[in-house]
Amino acid sequence: MRIAAIAALFLTLLTAPLTESAAADAAEPGGVVTNPVSKDFADTFADPAVIRGLDGYWYSYGTSDPLREGEGEHHRLPIARSTDLVDWTYVGDAFGADDLPPYAAPGSLLWAPDIRYLDGRYVMYFTVTNTATAPHQWDYSIGVATAPTPTGPWTHQSAPLVAPRPSGSDYWNTIDPAQFTDVDGRKYLYFGGFFGGLWVTELAPDGLKVVGEPTQVAVDNKFEGSYVVRHDGYYYLLASSANCCAGPTTGYSVLAGRATSPRGPFLDREGQPLLASRAGGTPVLDQNGNKWIGTGHHAQFTDLSGQDWMLYHAIDRTDPFLDEPYGINERPMLLDRLDWIDGWPVVRAGAGPSEESRERPVTSGFVDEGFSGDLSGWRDARGWAVHEGYVRHAGGGTATLTAERSLGGDLRVETDLRLTGKAAGLRLGRASVTVSENGLTVSAGRASRRAALPGGAATWRNLAVTVKGRTITAEVGSARLGDPQATVTLDAPRGVPVSGAFGLVAQGAAEFDNVSAARLFRPVTRMAPQPRPGRLIDSDEFDTLDDAWQWVRQDPAAKVSDGALRWPVQDGDLSGTGNKAGVLLRTPPPGDYIVETKVTLDLGEDTVRNYQQAGLVAYVSDDDFARLSQVAIWNTRQVEYGRELPFAGRLSYGGNIVGAPATTTWLRLAHRVDPATGEHEFRAGSSRDGKTWTWGGVWTFGEDAAPRIGLIAHGGSQPPVNADFDYVRIYQGA
Incomplete structure (x- = not known):
């Protein structure tokens, strides 16, 4: 329980309500935040998980890699600690070199941790890459360990939580676990990856055993790295898509769907299921043309002001590998704001990853008490005492420990509490929020509302309360990770003040820690x-093939007919060294522009038709291009925005995912020249109806490049299929 950083402040402030500007000064420290935030202790820190410990520190956990270039030794789930989520310090590994789960094969790696606080202990879930009980090299399983503190000591369970799942002679991707507790107290585990899809299974109340049969919630060959939160009554499944680890062409991104049940079905913003062959996914985080690419595999948390944030990994496209090229991908940890706009989560309102920002999480408030000292700054302390880093009321009736500082305005207040008596909570003016065995209750004057609190209250819980105008919203959860177990909202009657005196309330014995009050965040x-x-500055409506087009390897089968360019999909490709496919190109106008086409390509659904595709291309050469196409990837149909370029003597290829295709799909590439670097940036967009557009990631070309734009139709000729392009139109960029 950390030092009360501003105890002395209570002695000097007056008791008038805090003004908004003063709250901002007290709760929002300045200074530029530079990504990656893991730079002080690690060059790579992939798949980060995060939790705030009961000691007041924030902890992050990474996948098993060497932390520094040249180090050479893997850390088994390294742990870092921070007071402000910006400056981090390495504090050790969860497991030593010889400390593998008893069911893991020698040499196994531990990947993608997820950390939770469940019923009085810390529980960590992780991937085990090789399970001794199965004969395959990559027979993944999900492991679980418990600890009394965020840094351990960690105790492995004797068997996998989710055992390897065979699929023929191979094994499904039983990877990337994420735990979630619902409002009814039921616990769930989400897991899975590209081979096999994403699944959810119910857990026993202790979180250490699987209950019943798992349910598939997202299609295979598109998603991994799942994370689930509950927001405004919906369950949001956020997952990473495309490839995590393709060095300078890594196109990883985060997509989302939502449901009214933790078991799905999850649909994106346009109503497209995540479990369909033409799988949906609303963009949450995409690369934006700065140095960061491959943005994904994230964790979420809420700061003391109520603002949500995302920790995730990314790749510096100028330094994509930890040591030698095509070795370990260097994936440091980044931090950015997570907004909720029109019911959907999105990083920085869709602006994507930051390199530098003056925004930072609020991690200390104008009330900020960890009870490591005495009760300076508080009054009415009779019956209260600091004990082992927290304050407790010994019992014997009802008592309020009152802060010397009164509160006013729109606020967020919170505390960790453990109930051993009748009830405990917070007082705000003449309103109160209390936790008891009967549930969570918000009262203001004669108005009162209550919600059931599953699991009782005899363990540490987090109680967070927002006051906005006269509306009081209270949530009880375990660790500020988007899974509140009870939520109550009450509009206080007029004449009942919800500002003024602020304090801790106990009816009988109770314990409190990490008490804070901060100005409520302003949502974007x-x-x-x-x-x-x-x-419109240029177009071809394909009445004929106009003279502006130029062929690379002309395909005589491509012909204009009935107002469309009909191009049988070729048995060839551009990726790799084959370069057999034709490319139809034209020179774009100077400056910023948007090129658009409408393409019909009947790839069916569910069957394997690798990798038939058609769409747009930005082309410098056969080994330096970005293509945006609707494509068959095993059983799925996706809009992939792929990039190939030469790097360190080899060709590197990776993709980014941009929406879900229909049989007829509209595609756009938006070009701009970065005024600072001179680089050519191409952002990809797709639409299923030509009206509603989904915008994805950005691929860049060097300042000296002269990319042309055009069309492709390749990837395989069996079964035969035509790509019908209705037009190509070039608009002035805006």
Whole structure:
């Protein structure tokens, strides 16, 4: 329980309500935040998980890699600690070199941890890459360990939580666990990856055993790295898509779907299921043309002001590998704001990853008490005492420990509490929020509302209360990780003040720690600007094939007919060294522009038709291009935005995912020249109806490049299928 950093402040402040500007000064420290935030202790820290410990520190856990270039030794789930979520210090590994689970094969790696606080102990879930009981090298399983503190000591369970799942001669990706507790107290585990899809299974109340049969919630060959939160009554499944680890062409991104049940079905913003062959996914985080690519595998948390944030890994495209090229991908940890706009989560309102920002999480408030000292700054202390780093009321009736500082305005207050008596909670003016065995209750004057609290209250819980105007919203959870176990909202009657005196309330014995009050965050409600077409400056409606087109390896089968360019999909490709496919190109206008096409490609559904595709291309050469196409990837149909370029004597290829295709799909590439670097940036967009657009990631070309734009139709000729392009139109960028 950490030092009360501003105990002395209570002695000097007056008792008038805190003004908004003063709250901002007290709760929002300045200074530029530079990504990656893991730079002080690690060059790579992939798949980060995060939790705030009962000691007041924030802890992050990474996948098993060497932390520094040249180190050479893997850390088994390294742990870092921070007071402000910006400056981190390495504090050790969860497991030593000889400390593998008893069911793990020698040499196994431990990947992708997820950390929770469940019923009085810390529980860590992780991937075990090789299970001794199965004969395959990559027979993944999900492990679980428990500890009394965030740094351990960790105790392995004797058997996998989720055992390897055979699929023919191979094994499904039983990887990337994420735990979630619902409002009814039921616990769930989400897991899975590209081979086999994403699944959810119910857990026993202790979180250490699987109950019943798992349910598939997202299609295979598209998602991994799942994370689930509950927000405004919906369950949001956020997952990473495309490839995590392709060095300079890594196109990893985060997509989302939502449901009214933790078991799904999860649908994206346009109603497209995540479990369909043409799988949906609303963009949450995408690369934006700065140095960060491959943005994904994240964790979420809420700061003391109520603002949500995302920790995730990314790759510096100028330094993509930890040591030698094509070795371990260097994936440091980044931090950015997570907004909720029109019911959907999105990083920085859609602006994507930051390199530098003046925004930082609020991790200390104008009330900020960890009870490591005495009760300076508090009054009415009779019956209260500091004990082992927290304050407790010994019992014997009802008592309020009152802060010397009164509160006013829109606020978020919170505390960790453990109930051993009748009830405990917070007082705000003449309103109160209390936790008891009967549930969570918000009262203001004669008005009162209550919600059941599963699991009782005899363990440490987090109680967070927001006051906005006269509306009081209270949540009880375990660790600020988007899974509140009880939520109550009450509009206080007029004449009942919800500002003024602030304190801790106990009816009988109770314990409190990490008490804070901060100015309520101001939500961002408008998306960052997205590309919009301006004036039409060039087009081919395919009455004929106009003279502006130029072929690379002309395909005589491609012909204009009935107002469309009909191009039988070729048995060839551009990726790799084969370079057999034709490319139809034209020279774009100078400056910023948007090129658009409408392409019909009937790839069916569910069957394997690798890798038939058609769409747009930005082309410098056969080994330096970005293509945006609807494509068959095993059983799925996706809009992939792929990039190939030469790097360190080899060709590197990776993809980014941009929406879900229909049989007829509209595609756009929005080009701009970065005024600072001169680089050519191409952002990809897709639409299923030509009206509603999904915008994805950005691929870049060097300042000296002269990319042309055009069309492709390749990836395999069996079964035969035609790509019908209705037009190509070029608009002025806006």
